[in-house]
Amino acid sequence: MISKIFKNKKLITLCLVFAALFLSYAAAFPGDGGCEMGLVLCWIDYMSMPDMAVFYCGLGYVFCKKYVEA
């Protein structure tokens, strides 16, 4: 059994890395769709201009909700 595990060490490591990546991603955007994720990324982009972020990113969110999530 142990030898089997060692045999697939690379594969298991790869799976763990992907799982970790997936979980950290999910934690950042819990249960959110594409538009919600886009909104958060937009806010990060506009962090230095918070007033503009509210408008630009808000507008992008509305557009995404209407256009992409048909």
Place this chain on the structure above:
Amino acid sequence: MSKNRVFSIALFLAMSLFLSLSLQAAELKRIDLEEVLTIGSLDDDLIFQWTGVVVDSDSNIYLADAMDYCLKKFSPEGTLTKRAGGRGQGPGEFTAPRLLDCSEHYLYATDQGILGLHVYDCDLNFERRIMLNIPVSDLKVLSDSRFAVATLFMDTKPAILIFDDRGELVQEIPYANRKMAPMMDAVSFDIDAGGSLYLAYTFQDRVERWDSQGKKLWSTQLLGVKRVKRKNISTYVLPTEVMFKDVELDSHGFLFVLGGHVSRNRSRDVYVLNRRGTLLTILTLPEASHCIHIDRNNFLYSRANEGVTLKKFRMHYVFD
């Protein structure tokens, strides 16, 4: 003025009023759509992903193509006759073209990444840019020298703003007496010849008519939604389901409201109301669309193939 003349004028006015109301009074039973034109397909590169559409008085069709960073003009038969723009932030260039509308002589376009409006002539020659210090979420051109916009009001009472052709604010039509939660004030709108404002809320089950002085004339719910779904996104609690995507008036005065995620046929149901806010019928588009446009001849335009195709429909009004 003789009594006979006064009587004749009164009779004429009464007849005119009767005739103009007769279309509204006759109950609209349904509207049938007949497809008459298709522009763009999955097999060609005529349109990459259109976002805004408008039709001029000669039935030429203009599209904002977001993925091609330009505006495109098509003949009434659907032939591409002109292309204008390109990727960039210079005069006449786009980063994310969105909304379109036109007056008799000018075409106005918005860009999500650039404040203000791009102004073109009807042959898509770039004229100038009108500077605005607010982003535009909906646009309605009223004349060569007036246009109305909706925006998102995060900290103030929401209103439709009317500007002149230099970008000077000339009128505000408020549509709420208080501030709303973030995004809840997002609307699509149309304005009739008398200045009445018709609003379809993006994230609320509300369609409303307001007069030009900011007095609510009616408000109606079409979807039976009691509670708006919201989600914590960063520091805000934001709505996540779109109730209504667009609103348009036809030349008869019927109001067309495109439903969103909650409609029975998601993003395909179009609710048709009279001017008093009574729901008359629902028509269903063949494919989901993000917007609708109705031209002066009451042809309806909508999206197909996720934005690669524009469809034009003749509307057959069936009355009782």
